Amino acid sequence: MDDEEARTRLLDAAEELFYRHGIQAVGMDRIRTGSGVPLKRLYRIFPAKESLVTAYLERRDRRWTADLREAVTGAPEPVLAVFDWLAAWFSEPDFRGCAFLNAHGELGAAAPPVVHTHKAALHALLAELAPAPGLADQLLILAEGATTVAALNPGPEPAHRAREIAEVLLRAHRPS
Structure with a gap:
């Protein structure tokens, strides 16, 4: 080998x-x-274990972000496609919540910087997709909240509920 x-x-x-x-x-x-x-x-x-943890999270970040980006690319309603993708992820049999939030919860300030860059990248993607400035902040809270709820009770329901709220936000930010 x-x-x-x-x-x-x-x-x-x-x-x-x-x-x-x-x-x-x-x-x-x-x-x-x-x-x-x-x-x-x-x-x-x-x-050192820290270098392995960092490499694990960096690899997971690349794959997770690429999968999400692929799911929303070309979707008729890309913001809502985020929540559809989350619903599928939350339904996976090995779903254990967000690896980055889990790492931060365990390691606190000692968590690798990739934890923060992952969340910043998610926010940036939501900002690209959002039809109005500032909406990405609200969408990020919805996505992160749904992920946290699903970590405690796996299944698609938290993403479905978050999607419903995202639909309301999108309607409120569309020109009349």
């Missing part, structure tokens, strides 16, 4: 374990076991 394959296996194991059990609950030995990568190589690729 070359270093690229080892890195991928480590990130796959980290993502599954950190997302399911929490960052602080999972040690590097458990990542080693889950990935099948020897501990010496693990530490050569990721010298």
